[in-house]
Amino acid sequence: MIPDPTVPTGPGLTPAPSDGAEPTGSAPQPNPEEVNRREFVHSLAAACASGLPLWLGAIRVPAQDPGPPGAPGQDAADHWYGMGVDISKCIGCGRCVYACKVENDVPMEPGCFNTWVERYVIDTKGEAVVDSPDGGIAGFPSAPLDPNVRKTFFVPKLCNHCAKPPCVQVCPVGATFITPDGVVLVDEDYCIGCRYCIQACPYGARWFHPTKHVAAKCTFCYHRVRQGLRPACVEACPTGARIFGEIEGRATPLARFVRFNDTQVLKPNLNTRPKVYYAKLDMEVR
Amino acid sequence: MPQQVPRLLAVFAVAVTALFVMRQKLIPDTFGAVGHYRAAAVESLAVRPVKYAGYQACEACHPELAEKRLSGNHRGVACETCHGPAATHAGDPAGAKPVVPDTRQFCVTCHAYNPSRPTGFPQIDAVAHNFPKPCTECHDPHAPVPPVVPGECSACHAQIWRQKAVSHHAQLLCTTCHEAGEGHKTSPRTMRPTKPMAREFCGACHASAVRAADRVPQIDLAAHGMPYLCCQCHYPHYPETR
Numbered sequence: 001m002i003p004d005p006t007v008p009t010g011p012g013l014t015p016a017p018s019d020g021a022e023p024t025g026s027a028p029q030p031n032p033e034e035v036n037r038r039e040f041v042h043s044l045a046a047a048c049a050s051g052l053p054l055w056l057g058a059i060r061v062p063a064q065d066p067g068p069p070g071a072p073g074q075d076a077a078d079h080w081y082g083m084g085v086d087i088s089k090c091i092g093c094g095r096c097v098y099a100c101k102v103e104n105d106v107p108m109e110p111g112c113f114n115t116w117v118e119r120y121v122i123d124t125k126g127e128a129v130v131d132s133p134d135g136g137i138a139g140f141p142s143a144p145l146d147p148n149v150r151k152t153f154f155v156p157k158l159c160n161h162c163a164k165p166p167c168v169q170v171c172p173v174g175a176t177f178i179t180p181d182g183v184v185l186v187d188e189d190y191c192i193g194c195r196y197c198i199q200a201c202p203y204g205a206r207w208f209h210p211t212k213h214v215a216a217k218c219t220f221c222y223h224r225v226r227q228g229l230r231p232a233c234v235e236a237c238p239t240g241a242r243i244f245g246e247i248e249g250r251a252t253p254l255a256r257f258v259r260f261n262d263t264q265v266l267k268p269n270l271n272t273r274p275k276v277y278y279a280k281l282d283m284e285v286r
Numbered sequence: 287m288p289q290q291v292p293r294l295l296a297v298f299a300v301a302v303t304a305l306f307v308m309r310q311k312l313i314p315d316t317f318g319a320v321g322h323y324r325a326a327a328v329e330s331l332a333v334r335p336v337k338y339a340g341y342q343a344c345e346a347c348h349p350e351l352a353e354k355r356l357s358g359n360h361r362g363v364a365c366e367t368c369h370g371p372a373a374t375h376a377g378d379p380a381g382a383k384p385v386v387p388d389t390r391q392f393c394v395t396c397h398a399y400n401p402s403r404p405t406g407f408p409q410i411d412a413v414a415h416n417f418p419k420p421c422t423e424c425h426d427p428h429a430p431v432p433p434v435v436p437g438e439c440s441a442c443h444a445q446i447w448r449q450k451a452v453s454h455h456a457q458l459l460c461t462t463c464h465e466a467g468e469g470h471k472t473s474p475r476t477m478r479p480t481k482p483m484a485r486e487f488c489g490a491c492h493a494s495a496v497r498a499a500d501r502v503p504q505i506d507l508a509a510h511g512m513p514y515l516c517c518q519c520h521y522p523h524y525p526e527t528r
Contacts, residue, residue, distance in 0.1 A: 177323035187327035223334040238363040
């Protein structure tokens with residue numbers, strides 16, 4: 001059917017039937033309830049104008065930001081922190097675990113560890129048995145010398161402060177983040193306790209705070225680092241198995257450690273870019 | 287225009303307005319200022335109180351102990367490793383006193399024998415070693431040395447000694463294979479003991495018609511495992527051949 005060109009058509013208007021009876025009303029009378037185009041535009045403008053202040057407030061241009069957080073004279077963007085762990089120096093005394101718990105008010109109950117020490121026992125067939133009684137906080141009971149043990153050693157573990165952290169990626173509210181200086185932190189005032197990040201961490205480095213009901217993790221002792229102190233675990237390690245510092249640059253303890261040791265990271269295939277570098281790491285360590 | 291269009295538009299206007307009101311109310315102030323997080327959270331984490339003061343704080347008031355520590359074998363051990371967190375003591379020296387761990391239980395946290403510890407780390411048998419005297423009676427914890435020159439290699443080389451004790455070489459003395467001068471006992475790292483570096487040394491027992499009668503495993507020194515030294519395949523302190 002070809003529409004009659006005399007009948008005005010347009011989107012939303014059905015063409016009048018051309019073959020039937022003429023519409024009863026010669027011309028549509030304006031309904032007093034109906035808003036004509038001019039009135040509609042006016043009311044729309046008024047509605048928009050009433051929301052305008054909110055609109056302007058919602059699109060916030062960040063006010064002159066004082067720059068990335070940092071102590072006076074310390075620019076967070078100038079730093080890129082990491083840690084080195086020398087497996088061959090760890091004696092499994094657990095002083096790091098204790099120091100971390102005290103320094104960071106970590107509950108003294110099992111399952112709450114920012115850092116912990118694992119004991120690997122690898123038998124002559126190459127099978128590894130890993131244990132960590134209470135995170136190793138009180139050391140490890142001396143195992144009897146077993147002729148079937150090929151080798152045994154301790155491995156301190158902690159958050160790897162990945163440069164591409166999967167825990168940050170999954171947080172639905174932006175409560176965990178990586179700072180410009182490369183430390184992965186949790187905003188415990190903003191965390192909703194959904195535990196996604198605990199599931200996402202391939203290193204098991206996160207735990208759920210039993211009383212605060214938020215995710216918790218190693219902070220590299222951010223409050224200490226910002227004051228120029230070393231993290232508590234590094235301070236407490238009696239054998240220097242842990243080295244903290246800047247990755248970039250040549251004249252830092254960590255840069256020297258990475259330069260003179262053959263270092264590995266844990267689970268490099270996951271492409272999380274961990275920043276905890278292990279020296280003398282056995283391939284059995286996961 | 288049908289009347290539902292302006293009504294719908296009004297509903298949309300209300301919804302959009304409500305969206306921005308909620309954004310305004312729900313998103314924290316500093317969210318997004320640096321990244322996809324609350325920038326203020328970084329500051330709140332950075333101002334938490336410090337519990338471990340750091341050894342530099344201790345050295346300011348205890349220079350004599352700091353000097354002694356640096357001269358001895360505990361030079362790499364920070365004060366608070368043993369004395370516990372001492373930031374409160376640093377702030378209030380008279381009021382808060384740090385721990386003085388002078389029991390046997392504390393020192394063996396590090397120095398009890400444990401096969402997982404690195405070889406060469408000084409380890410003792412906590413039960414047999416001068417029980418029940420506290421360690422500090424014989425050793426100065428700030429610069430610990432053995433009070434007497436060790437008479438046995440096992441005092442320092444506990445791991446090797448224990449492995450050897452359960453191996454086929456249990457009857458051999460350390461001095462059968464190593465020559466350790468007296469200087470090694472006091473300066474272990476500068477005066478190193480010797481190691482047998484010739485195949486013929488092991489061959490004295492293991493390629494010997496005399497020792498074959500004692501059921502010592504015998505090999506043909508000219509053909510077996512050339513061109514390697516014996517210790518390149520066999521660990522002499524725990525030879526695996528049965």
